Amino acid sequence: MIQTLEWTEQGVRFLDQTKLPTQEIYLTCKTYEQVADAIRTMIVRGAPAIGVAAAMGIALGVRASKAETVGELKRDLDRICEVIGRTRPTAVNLFWAIQRMKEKFEGLQIRSLAHIQGELIGEAQRMHAEDIAANQAMGRHGAGLMPSSGGVLTHCNAGALATAGYGTALGVIRAAVAQGKKIHVYADETRPFLQGARLTAWELMKDGIPTTVISDNMAGAMMKQGKIAAIVVGADRIAANGDVANKIGTYSVAVLAQENHLPFYVAAPLSTVDLACPDGSQIPIEQRNPEEVSHIAGKQMVPDGVAVENPAFDVTPSKYVAAIITERGIARPPYAQSLRQFAGAEANLEV
């Protein structure tokens, strides 16, 4: 079992994803600022994992608070949440986790500050466990969508390393393989950060699932040659209408899937669905450091004086999405209805 992140007495322990696949190094963040840095620098990445990391970071910060009153602790919590909320703008799980921790705080009976601190630590650990359970549920729901044999393409890493464990898109693949399906995974290397080459390949290799890495620009040719039977990816934010923000290049994969009459699936927990966001045009897209594109492994690839763009995500319109696999079942078009049914049920109960 890959331990992407876990709560320890010393702090939040992360498998450093910037060092994979050649080095398996764990590091422990002892302050919430260190957790914020780990999210920002992509030591931990993937929308669900970012959500859990944020909750654990908040718990860490609250535990270290020197507040003497609930009011002071609340101010500390707000400051901690603000720092963690400024790390990465696109994955809505970050804001979902912050909101959930704040609501947990608000709902607590005040006994002692130590009690509050303990409850928030417990909530973060619960979110970790719930995320794994959600992924396993997605696997059960989604496995039936996978072909009994053949190639399945995935983009970026939506696996154990992008979540508390098991994975969203790769969870669906793992569940299908566990059912005896003969799946060969094609992993887009996923420039610029190479999550496919470095992370997806690494965790599937550990599980003995046959995998071929291709550069992103080969995916279309593989589809056209009949090597791909289906596509499954994760998501960083899904708008109410089913538009999907995911790793840059996902939109291209979806268009190529449509052109080649292949189903394009998205697997994501309901914490990724943002019902407050009407459509993809409203999703903020993170622009990262151009050096991630212009330099690889420390080597300059783009000459000085030439501009570089580095949007970390793109938006795939819902019309390209055959189904969205959630922990409560498979959402089908029209997504405005199906997503609200799955995600909104809970929201309605809270009213």
Added chain:
Amino acid sequence: MIQTLEWTEQGVRFLDQTKLPTQEIYLTCKTYEQVADAIRTMIVRGAPAIGVAAAMGIALGVRASKAETVGELKRDLDRICEVIGRTRPTAVNLFWAIQRMKEKFEGLQIRSLAHIQGELIGEAQRMHAEDIAANQAMGRHGAGLMPSSGGVLTHCNAGALATAGYGTALGVIRAAVAQGKKIHVYADETRPFLQGARLTAWELMKDGIPTTVISDNMAGAMMKQGKIAAIVVGADRIAANGDVANKIGTYSVAVLAQENHLPFYVAAPLSTVDLACPDGSQIPIEQRNPEEVSHIAGKQMVPDGVAVENPAFDVTPSKYVAAIITERGIARPPYAQSLRQFAGAEANLEV
């Protein structure tokens, strides 16, 4: 003026394209075997440049021949052509150049072996000059297809560095800019060899043409955001029906162009058109070393035990191609007719 390759008394002098953009290093191949290695290792690349390099390599080999009779020289020529012909299978310009040098040999009045050697050197130099002239003609024909202002996307490098000079796709862009068109080039970095990031960006920067490098998987998003008005690429082999073999990823760009209602143009000399090849399915696709994908700048990016594919080219069906810009004019669909009209005219004359 960029000197991609040139004939010198010492041998064939190449700008080493594996070292760009950070180092501008020239090296001189003194034997035809060294020229073959330069083609194989992509010190020189790009279909038209490969053709001229092959011709110069043949001239070099014939000049060094110790043959004492025309028959012996013919056997040497055949052996030289076989070695050079085994370097890269997809770009038809290689075989076109070999054929042209052989035909030149066959057509010569036999005066002396030195005369034959001199004539073949002259033929190779003529092909160098003709290629530049062809590119300038493509520029004149194609410039009108470019937008008066806006983004133009290109993939790989089809510039001065891919030809004897000026470029095919980039020649069209250069001609449009010379006409006063305000073009901003978006250059796909073009994994795995990064010809876009390293070569296209370098030569456009030298010309002062505004350029932004993006990773290949960003092209779709840029089109969807309205940043691209047209696409122009080169070609390694064009079948009689207009199917285009070009750098891996070109097919994806063409599909994305169609989905976004953008014109997708191909610029290539008629030496790239293979009328003997009925359609794209008959074009041999070179598979290169997987390490070009798995390792970048010497750093391992894919874990051991995971497969990698590395097809160097893909085939874009002619239905996605709005026009093929040649040195004799703009070919439009149906290409089976228009290409035969341009390329076949000469072939018919030879019968």
